[in-house]
Amino acid sequence: MTDRQVLFSALRVAVLDGDDAAAGRLATQALAEGVPALEAIEQGLVPGIRQAGQRWEEGEYFLPELVTAAQAMKAAMMVLQPALDRDDPSSSLGRVVIGTVEGDIHDIGKTLVGTLLSASGFTVSDEGASVPVARFVARAQEFGADLVCASALLTTTMPKQRELAAALKGSGLRAKLMVGGAPVNKGWADAIGADGYADNALAAVAVARELVGRGATD
Amino acid sequence: MRAVLLDGGLGSMLIAAGLEAGRAPEWWNFEHPERIEAVHRAYLEAGSDLVHTNTFGANPLRLATAGLAGRCREVNGAAVEIARRACEGGALVAGDVGPTGHMLPPLGTTTVDQLQRAFREQAEALAEAGADLISIETMSDLREALAAVEAARATSLAVHVSMTFERRRRGVFTIMGDPLVPSLIALAEAGADAVGFNCSVTSAEMATMVREAAPFIRVPLSAQPNAGQPRVTPEGVAYDASPEAFARDVAAMVEAGAAMVGGCCGTTPEFIRQARATIERVAKR
Numbered sequence: 001m002t003d004r005q006v007l008f009s010a011l012r013v014a015v016l017d018g019d020d021a022a023a024g025r026l027a028t029q030a031l032a033e034g035v036p037a038l039e040a041i042e043q044g045l046v047p048g049i050r051q052a053g054q055r056w057e058e059g060e061y062f063l064p065e066l067v068t069a070a071q072a073m074k075a076a077m078m079v080l081q082p083a084l085d086r087d088d089p090s091s092s093l094g095r096v097v098i099g100t101v102e103g104d105i106h107d108i109g110k111t112l113v114g115t116l117l118s119a120s121g122f123t124v125s126d127e128g129a130s131v132p133v134a135r136f137v138a139r140a141q142e143f144g145a146d147l148v149c150a151s152a153l154l155t156t157t158m159p160k161q162r163e164l165a166a167a168l169k170g171s172g173l174r175a176k177l178m179v180g181g182a183p184v185n186k187g188w189a190d191a192i193g194a195d196g197y198a199d200n201a202l203a204a205v206a207v208a209r210e211l212v213g214r215g216a217t218d
Numbered sequence: 219m220r221a222v223l224l225d226g227g228l229g230s231m232l233i234a235a236g237l238e239a240g241r242a243p244e245w246w247n248f249e250h251p252e253r254i255e256a257v258h259r260a261y262l263e264a265g266s267d268l269v270h271t272n273t274f275g276a277n278p279l280r281l282a283t284a285g286l287a288g289r290c291r292e293v294n295g296a297a298v299e300i301a302r303r304a305c306e307g308g309a310l311v312a313g314d315v316g317p318t319g320h321m322l323p324p325l326g327t328t329t330v331d332q333l334q335r336a337f338r339e340q341a342e343a344l345a346e347a348g349a350d351l352i353s354i355e356t357m358s359d360l361r362e363a364l365a366a367v368e369a370a371r372a373t374s375l376a377v378h379v380s381m382t383f384e385r386r387r388r389g390v391f392t393i394m395g396d397p398l399v400p401s402l403i404a405l406a407e408a409g410a411d412a413v414g415f416n417c418s419v420t421s422a423e424m425a426t427m428v429r430e431a432a433p434f435i436r437v438p439l440s441a442q443p444n445a446g447q448p449r450v451t452p453e454g455v456a457y458d459a460s461p462e463a464f465a466r467d468v469a470a471m472v473e474a475g476a477a478m479v480g481g482c483c484g485t486t487p488e489f490i491r492q493a494r495a496t497i498e499r500v501a502k503r
Contacts, residue, residue: 103240
């Protein structure tokens, strides 16, 4: 293995182990050694988070392991993002406003999706939990959002996603809507007129790419 | 011995009665006490031996996010009073305690001490208002469940605690990774008078969990499944199990050793009525 491959492998393991201190340190080291930020992301961080996702699927990882993996990825991204922007100022895949709908205080799934979207090259504004419909729309306008992501973890708060879909359509903004959350499924997303649905955080990145992802040269 | 019949879903019944999306059900203890009492009465008429108060989110941490900060005592007191009115015929009032929604590390920064203080405040309010026992439900982190048990035990009321598990590829766990049998044993050792599981899964799946856990648990075991799987429709959420199928699984759960059975999300008085008939039939065998 070349030195670079060793470094990428260490980054991957830092993410997989949820070791945010190591992930940040290795990201700094990568930049110091002249590794392009995009390469460190694509060959270190992304394989790490993918593997964490696989371990979740296999029942080996649980929520704490998955979230700490995402946090480690975020720590590395904090270091790499400025370099990424310098390397290619137009590299953002799109602008995303994300939050949990009003009345719903669940934060974890939404934060995980936000972290992975930003690690994948989207510019993300995380509005937190219990976000009123009006604030989603106002933020989408201010932020120039290409995509709004709304999570609902309760059957009692899901109807807010439908309100949001209607409000976004009515606003005339270009932002598309992706919905998710434990009780949400594709049928609901279609029924309320959302543009996209994802049933896990990794799938959310793929759907976001499909919906609004722009190439780096765009 | 005849199994104790708990009640069914409360939140889903309140939604059917007009609770708006995003509104904390605890508000209705003040605004629509008669609607809550009607749900309690419907379950009692269907055969429940016990009803849970409308206080699932009535711990101080969660009330603060629902616009009810500082009103823990008042909310729990009102809810117990409503349930007590409905139970005048002698059924038990279980003071319901749910998760705080605040996460312990590594997912959050809340401490066990903060959780315990919140649970103590709620448990004391429930006890003071005259609840017959404390029933802790839908816990997914064993540490939080243990904090709630310790706080509830300080009231000297009997304590029932129930966690929510799912079958993963390597066994049955909570979403946090707490395994089924060791978690229930830990809760019983911490002094819970009854332990069990609720929510998340269908009655058929829960019957298999009862079979797995019953041989290892020395205190009464409870099981409160959902009415099947939630199906999302343009009108809202519907659950796909019939009361008949639910009642068949109740028989399986009781025969496998469940001492307390009831329903969680999506179950209605009709589910409880059929479960009552099943319990009587099994008891005669």
